[in-house]
Amino acid sequence: MKGRFLLMNADMIVTADDVRRICASSAPAVGVVESEHPEQYGGVITETGGKVTGIYEKSSNPPGNLINAGIYLFDDDIFAEADRLVPSPRGGEYELTDALLPAYPAVNCMRCRWCRGVISVPRGIF
Numbered sequence: 001m002k003g004r005f006l007l008m009n010a011d012m013i014v015t016a017d018d019v020r021r022i023c024a025s026s027a028p029a030v031g032v033v034e035s036e037h038p039e040q041y042g043g044v045i046t047e048t049g050g051k052v053t054g055i056y057e058k059s060s061n062p063p064g065n066l067i068n069a070g071i072y073l074f075d076d077d078i079f080a081e082a083d084r085l086v087p088s089p090r091g092g093e094y095e096l097t098d099a100l101l102p103a104y105p106a107v108n109c110m111r112c113r114w115c116r117g118v119i120s121v122p123r124g125i126f
Contacts, residue, residue, distance in 0.1 A: 009070030031069035
């Protein structure tokens with residue numbers, strides 16, 4: 001794969017407008033949404049001006065209410081960093097978010113409206 005591409009998690013639902021806006025931005029970009037329960041999701045820390053400064057997995061004491069919306073705009077530079085990933089100690093998974101900040105010194109943060117929520121948990125569907 002060469003050039004820019006959109007990557008979306010299968011268990012998050014965002015609006016068509018969110019997809020258009022992130023595709024119109026500069027790569028790399030990650031979509032975020034505000035959550036009333038950020039402790040249940042992977043979170044995103046941003047600086048004033050909209051750049052991502054940190055990404056973390058579920059935390060019992062999250063530093064904010066922004067969570068990862070599961071929509072990313074990358075360019076092909078991400079593949080070299082992804083090749084260096086090792087399984088996470090939290091469960092042995094390869095976590096793409098571990099490659100994001102090392103690969104890119106400045107990641108754009110796009111606020112999404114979040115059409116429905118996380119469909120992998122029952123309360124996200126209803």
